[in-house]
Amino acid sequence: MDEIYRHFEDFSNVSIFLAYNVNVDALKYLKYPKDVYGLIGDFNEEELISKIEEYPRVIENPLDFVSRLIHAMRSGKPVEVPIKNTPELDSYFNSMVYDEERIGGQVGIISNLLSILNLKKIIAYSPILSKKQSQMFNNSENLVFPTEFNGKLVLKKPIDSFGNDELKINRIFEYPENLSISLKNITVTSKRANRFIAASRPENLRIEVHENLKSHLSKIGKMVDCAILSGFQAIKQSYLDGKTSDYYLDNAIEDIKLLKSQNPDLKVHLEFASIQDIIIRKKIADYILPHVDCIGMDEAEIANIINSLGYSELSEGILKNSRLEDVIKASKILLEQYNLDGVQIHTLYYIMYICKKGGILSEESLEKTLEFATILASTKASLGEINTTKDLEVGLNTPYNKHGNLLKEIAKNISIQKEYEKYNIVLVPSRIVKNPKSTVGLGDTISSGAFVGYISELKKAKSKN
Numbered sequence: 001m002d003e004i005y006r007h008f009e010d011f012s013n014v015s016i017f018l019a020y021n022v023n024v025d026a027l028k029y030l031k032y033p034k035d036v037y038g039l040i041g042d043f044n045e046e047e048l049i050s051k052i053e054e055y056p057r058v059i060e061n062p063l064d065f066v067s068r069l070i071h072a073m074r075s076g077k078p079v080e081v082p083i084k085n086t087p088e089l090d091s092y093f094n095s096m097v098y099d100e101e102r103i104g105g106q107v108g109i110i111s112n113l114l115s116i117l118n119l120k121k122i123i124a125y126s127p128i129l130s131k132k133q134s135q136m137f138n139n140s141e142n143l144v145f146p147t148e149f150n151g152k153l154v155l156k157k158p159i160d161s162f163g164n165d166e167l168k169i170n171r172i173f174e175y176p177e178n179l180s181i182s183l184k185n186i187t188v189t190s191k192r193a194n195r196f197i198a199a200s201r202p203e204n205l206r207i208e209v210h211e212n213l214k215s216h217l218s219k220i221g222k223m224v225d226c227a228i229l230s231g232f233q234a235i236k237q238s239y240l241d242g243k244t245s246d247y248y249l250d251n252a253i254e255d256i257k258l259l260k261s262q263n264p265d266l267k268v269h270l271e272f273a274s275i276q277d278i279i280i281r282k283k284i285a286d287y288i289l290p291h292v293d294c295i296g297m298d299e300a301e302i303a304n305i306i307n308s309l310g311y312s313e314l315s316e317g318i319l320k321n322s323r324l325e326d327v328i329k330a331s332k333i334l335l336e337q338y339n340l341d342g343v344q345i346h347t348l349y350y351i352m353y354i355c356k357k358g359g360i361l362s363e364e365s366l367e368k369t370l371e372f373a374t375i376l377a378s379t380k381a382s383l384g385e386i387n388t389t390k391d392l393e394v395g396l397n398t399p400y401n402k403h404g405n406l407l408k409e410i411a412k413n414i415s416i417q418k419e420y421e422k423y424n425i426v427l428v429p430s431r432i433v434k435n436p437k438s439t440v441g442l443g444d445t446i447s448s449g450a451f452v453g454y455i456s457e458l459k460k461a462k463s464k465n
């Protein structure tokens with residue numbers, strides 16, 4: 001166990017604010033072809049095949065769902081598609097039998113992880129918190145939910161903070177590698193184990209800090225060292241009451257400014273997700289990225305965001321060939337276009353930082369935080385959940401993937417090229433779990449582990465100077 005402490009010593013010097021998304025993840029394991037055939041049911045196979053090619057970006061009916069699921073399995077990539085919350089579709093998803101329920105959403109997953117990593121304080125916020133969601137948070141002294149009462153900021157455990165709010169459930173479909181199904185004359189085989197998220201989008205869920213709490217954001221900003229913001233993927237172009245995405249994105253910028261107003265050193269990380277709506281994807285980049293310090297995303301997400309910015313060839317190249325050179329190029333575009341301090345990318349084979357040179361952290365410190373993130377990911381992939389730091393032994397004992405040394409070498413060679421002279425490129429190979437228990441939440445786990453490790457190292461380095 002002591003070996004673990006080579007990778008993270010102590011995060012008790014870090015306090016963090018998290019917003020905006022918590023939900024319940026209902027997981028269904030599609031282990032055998034019959035599980036997928038069960039979902040296909042009586043659909044006409046020709047219609048299904050043409051729907052797969054049509055590629056619906058919102059799930060409006062069961063056929064849209066099954067077609068996007070099969071499309072995702074064929075690619076083996078992480079995918080999230082919003083559902084239209086009609087009574088028919090809600091009852092279709094409600095009628096399925098799920099294997100497990102867990103806390104979900106970046107804020108939910110990250111809160112519970114960080115609570116066991118012994119952070120000083122975690123202030124986790126979601127604009128809706130039903131009783132069931134609140135019960136899924138760890139009941140831990142370092143994890144609180146902010147509310148307002150009689151004009152005062154109140155920080156209580158999530159279990160003591162729920163309201164009469166709507167329950168948000170996302171449906172997660174986990175499939176293994178090499179799961180094969182046949183449709184007419186085609187066979188679809190999953191390239192690798194991954195998850196498909198059918199994300200609920202209730203009309204009343206608005207990605208924002210409630211008006212009465214907003215006046216306390218600067219105080220919250222002063223209490224913490226850093227923040228992770230997430231959940232923007234749930235913003236719609238417009239709502240029935242006339243509000244628009246611009247309204248919520250402008251509000252989020254205001255939130256960041258308030259958080260930093262009394263604590264200019266506060267570092268803000270944005271955790272990306274899969275965003276089907278191309279207009280919203282571009283808006284999130286243009287509105288929010290200039291106001292955050294760093295971002296975390298997976299390979300498909302960086303490809304998609306680069307596509308929205310007009311780099312379609314580079315984007316297609318990443319999606320098709322997963323070349324490290326292309327991912328680094330895309331990261332540099334984001335760093336420069338939005339003046340970010342750092343971009344963290346997680347892929348099946350590596351986790352990588354590209355940061356502006358000149359920070360006080362050494363490459364060794366950065367590498368240490370990524371190392372820790374790979375251990376977290378392989379632990380969660382093996383066990384499904386991380387419940388104690390003792391679990392991390394599982395991740396530590398998972399070997400690096402076989403391409404690790406080559407990837408490190410490629411990254412090193414690229415980092416010494418003239419066009420990257422202003423950047424540190426640090427890559428750590430992943431520890432791939434061959435048959436993961438589940439894959440949902442791995443990205444959130446990696447990003448938060450790496451980011452908090454970074455902040456912790458930064459604080460230690462500053463206190464030595």
Ligand SMILES: Nc1ncnc2c1ncn2[C@@H]1O[C@H](COP(=O)(O)O)[C@@H](O)[C@H]1O
Binds near residue numbers: 078378
């Ligand atoms: N089977 C796996 N073993 C270890 N790490 C894995 C495995 N599958 C995925 N990962 C890591 O998790 C991220 C997923 O990120 P999302 O943001 O959830 O898409 C992937 O990039 C790998 O680094």
Ligand SMILES: O=P(O)(O)OC[C@H]1O[C@](O)(COP(=O)(O)O)[C@@H](O)[C@@H]1O
Binds near residue numbers: 104197234439
């Ligand atoms: O977009 P939403 O509805 O906020 O949900 C985000 C979804 O992403 C997750 O946070 C998982 O993300 P990752 O797999 O990328 O780590 C799920 O728990 C959740 O269902």
Ligand SMILES: [Mg+2]
Binds near residue numbers: 272273297298443444
């Ligand atoms: Mg992710």
